[in-house]
Amino acid sequence: MPAYKPVTHVIFDMDGLLLDTERLYTVAISELTEEYGKAYPWELKVQCMGMKGDASAKLIIDSLELPLTVPEYLEKIDLKYKELFPQAVLLPGAERLVRHLHKHGVPIAIASGSSQTSFDLKTTSHRELMKLFNPVVLSSSDPEVKAGKPAPDVFLVCAGRFPDKPHSSKCLVFEDAPLGVKAAAAAGMQCVMVPDPRTDKSLTEEATLVLESLEDFKPELFGLPPFNS
Template identity: 60%
Template sequence: MGQFQPVTHVLFDMDGLLLDSEEIYSRAIQEVSDRYGGKPFTWELKVRQMGLVSADLAALVVKELELPITADEYLAEVGPVNVRLFPSANLMPGAERLLRHLHSKGVHIALATSSSRENYELKTTHHGSVFQLFQHIVTGSSDPEVKHGKPAPDIFLICASRFPEPAPHPSSCLVFEDAPNGVKAARAAGMQVVMVPDPRMDPLLTQEATLVLKSLEDFKPELFGLPAYD
């Protein structure tokens, strides 16, 4: 097993990991910024906003792009843009294969996304059969129990606690993430984490992950004591 510990439960982030939705976020943010003559939405800022709940993301965008509106006004403006763009999100390579494999082998899997329930529904419009494989879904921006967004550990601890009794110990959970904030949150929760970062990501921002992969297609479940692909 080497440096990896066996796990029984697996928690997945969604944006940028299972769904290719991060570029859609970027387009939506830039569209609103352009209306107000705001600054360009840069990659450096992109990395900082990955994994944030809606309120924190809005506050960051308004501040850093110097928009002459409040965070709430920003959310009201970007909402219709999201409704238009989010349904076009495609699954990332290897995502469906991995989820169907774990589900077929009886592995406990759940989704822990910073998205609101509304945005989750929009993004998964064309992928319902895949997302129905999860035992449960936690949408951080609209779940009253998630008091603090990533990089706080709340969303992963709450997601783990909602598995059937007996709920797993954090050390028995493996998290899949693409964002530094998500990796920090998983580590703070006491969980191992597989990171599949955007290829543009600074390698220094991937160092806290248990394992870093270029694609979900490269994951070997048996490394963490999970059933191997047939």
């Protein structure tokens, strides 16, 4: 069994990890690319997961040769997001784990590639749960986050905003995306990955622990209070 190190703070990605928004991203982007006769393949989606909005827009435009500028793409896709994102639901095990950690006084945060506008739409039905996270760092809107995932910036900024500013080694990250796992590793943090089942196994190798669902997580592996406590 790998040697897991005890942690004191937990940082969650949001899209595809806490909320079932990756499916909504796929629907929105596929609808847009189909307007130009192009499909949005899984291989391209994996590359985009966790990126800042403008970076993923450029990658999609360039990869599919869409006749759009980044601002034009973002304007069109934002209209689709406004319609779809309020439908976001929590993924299995997310609420149980978040409430458990909060109940036991474990500091929890969100570090996401989202913008503030996007975050507000996605959490329309989950405002009360989102209040348990402090800080919430959204790299597409946060001027302190200079580079998106796979750079470590969002996780390092997030750790620095906990009131007691823990060392990176004391932070455990939860991620679903390969870019997020790389970012956590670059930040010197352990990372529990809950990947989409279609994700190539080679893209999960940098994770400390890989699970099929948040429901399978055992907090005591990392020195956190067990669920029966």
